Amino acid sequence: MTKARERLAGSDREPVKDARRVGPTDPGETMRVVVTLRRPSQQAIDEAAQKIARGEPAEPLTREAFAARFSAAPEDLAKVEAFAKEYDLSVQRTDAAACTVMLAGTVERFQRAFGVELSHYEHPKLGRFRGRTGCILIPQELVGIVTSVLGLDDRPQARPHFRIRSGYEPRRAAARTETFTPLQMASLYDFPPGDGSGQCIGIVELGGGYTESDLRQYFSELGMAEPRVVAVGVDGGSNAPSGNPSGADGEVTLDIEIAGAVAPGATIAVYFAPNSDAGFVDAVKQAVHDSTNKPSVISISWGAPESSWTAQALTAFNQALQEAATLGVTVCAAAGDSGSNDSSAGGDSVDFPASSPYVLACGGTRVTASGSASSLSIKSEVVWNDGASGGATGGGISSEFGLPPWQEGLKATYADGTTAALTKRGVPDVAADASPASGYEVLVGGQLTAVGGTSAVAPLFAGLIARINATQGKPVGFVNAKLYAAARAFRDITQGNNGSFAAAPGWDACTGLGSPDGRKIAAALGGSATQGPSASHGIAGGT
Known part of the structure; x- marks a missing residue:
């Protein structure tokens, strides 16, 4: 007898434009x-999050x-475990605090368990991925218990928001006013003294890595630990x-390097996950609920247009960010590097997770400075827009999230x-x-x-918060x-x-409230901003 099943709300997947189906996945693939x-x-x-x-x-x-x-309730976890056993899926990890269960098994078993057909696709930009179309089906005993099933489709969910300046030649001359160390940028924005001691900055990454030799050399040349x-x-x-x-x-x-230079006394916890909706959501959940490293601020420099997310993934991710707010964790997210359309095929779009109302969304400017490397000041600052090839700050109006109370009465120009x-x-x-062109x-x-890129702005603000x-x-x-x-x-x-x-006087959909005056922000958030510069970590320090 076939068990009654229901569609999992928000699980629908549309075909990916320009993707070509190569063929079915191997049923025995794990x-x-x-x-x-x-x-x-x-x-x-x-209610707590709304109050905040x-x-x-x-x-x-x-x-x-x-x-x-x-x-998660023990009886709910037990039902998911019983479901997994019924379909010969193994429970790899249960995180009751994050309300997540990781299941492992073969393609064939997952297809039976969730009523989906998985295929391999090729895409000119995304490459080869495992995908599906349509909705996920779950048995009635899990309806209302399971809120999302992520990872059946492993297409790359997000992209990093950074831009490397081509043809750059490092200069160590006294007058360097075109590119800056993070310390010089902190000085330009008058960050308050301090090094973030006792704090942890969480950084979410969806690929790649760092080498100890790079970090050792970089911070040594900055003259700091x-x-x-x-x-x-x-x-x-x-x-x-x-x-x-x-x-x-x-x-x-x-x-x-940016977060570590601004807050060298803080621990930097880097959460590495696969670039998929499952990996991205799980990395944020683990950072938010990490009772070992306990980040007080999280920096996210990856994202994608709102339209590229399924409703179930968007909801799961946003709830994780809501949980961060209730835990007193500040989340800074890059707003994107592709202007007002965020590389969306459907016209203007904002980038998620920056569009979440529980995130401090970080846009971009272009700075012109004057003075010597050890004594710089901002001469001018405009919206970052270097054209189609050079990138531009993301920004606009969300299609998914309502007007938060702190933006009531504002206008977009x-x-x-x-x-x-x-609205x-x-x-x-x-x-x-x-x-x-004025990068880090x-x-x-x-x-x-x-x-450059707005991915530089998120860790800069994370360092300030630390x-x-x-x-x-x-x-x-939650600082918004x-x-x-x-x-x-x-x-x-x-x-x-x-x-x-x-851009326009006051808030705008390019640069938000504007660029920071760090001491004034510290005062607004209740921190001291009256001391002089911290010589021990060379806030104004050039290299």
Whole structure:
């Protein structure tokens, strides 16, 4: 007798444009899938997160308290385990706090278990991947318990948001005003003193890796101690440098070097996961609920247009970000490097996870500085838009998320000069230097190079938050409401566009509130910003 099944809400997959079906997958091929489960008292989490989003005082939960109250119910886990046993799938990992179960088995068994047909596809940009179309089917006993099934399709879900400057030649002259070390950028933006001691910055990566030799050389040349870096494997991911600085290695090393230079006293925990919807969601969940490293701030420099996500993956990911807010964890995410359309085939789009209302979305500018390497100041700052080949900051209006309370009353300015009131989530919230032409000097594969992209902005802000957390002795947590109430803590960017949207006085869909005045931000978030520069870590330091 065939068991009654129901469609898993939000699981529909459309065919990938320009993808060619090569043929069926090998039935005996082994694979892993991540199943997410409902949370007990989800309504209580929703209410707590909404309170935080409104800027109301709320004491964040510890990870231990959250797990005790909101972990997956034992009876729900038992039902998933019984389902797995019925279809000869093995339970590889159960994380009750994250409400996830990882299952492993053959293609044939997963096809039977979830009523799908898996095939191999070829795509000119995505390469070869295992995919499916249509919906996932689950037995009635799991309806309402299972909220997503991720990993049946392993197409690359996201892309890194960095741009390497071509033809760059490192200069050590006294007057370097075109590219900057992260220390110089922190000085330009008047970051408060501190080194992030006692904090942990979580960094999510979907491929590539770093080498100890690169980090050792880079921080040595900056004249500072190398931060403690911990690699955390997720779903089979690992620190696996390929030796290609233009690939994922460039993203990984950029993130570590910027965050580590700004907050060298912090531990840098790097969560390596496969580039799939399952890997991405699981990496964020593990970072949020990591009771060993306990990140107080997470930096994400990968993303994709909202339209490329299934509803189930978008919901699972956004709930993980909501959980971060209730735990007092700040999440900084790059807004994208492809202008207002985010390389979407369907017109303008914003990048996710930057579009989540539980994220500090980080856009990009182009900085012109004056002075010597040891005493720089910002001469001008405009929206980052270096054209089709050079990249431009992401930004726009979400199609998926409603208007958050801290953006009520704001307007978006379009490139033609017209304006419209925001009715949904606007992106980004903040911005900083992201143009490769005025980029960050980093070391990848033994070579110094200049790198830009909004993926540089996310770890820069993460380093700032780590400094403030260390000074306060507690995490500032979800910061958006406080930052929008303190718009004067930002340098307003009023020139430039990212395609469809233009900069304007106040918030705009290119640079958000603007670029940071670090001391004013620290004051707005309750941290001290009255001390002088920290000589011990060379905030103004050139190399």
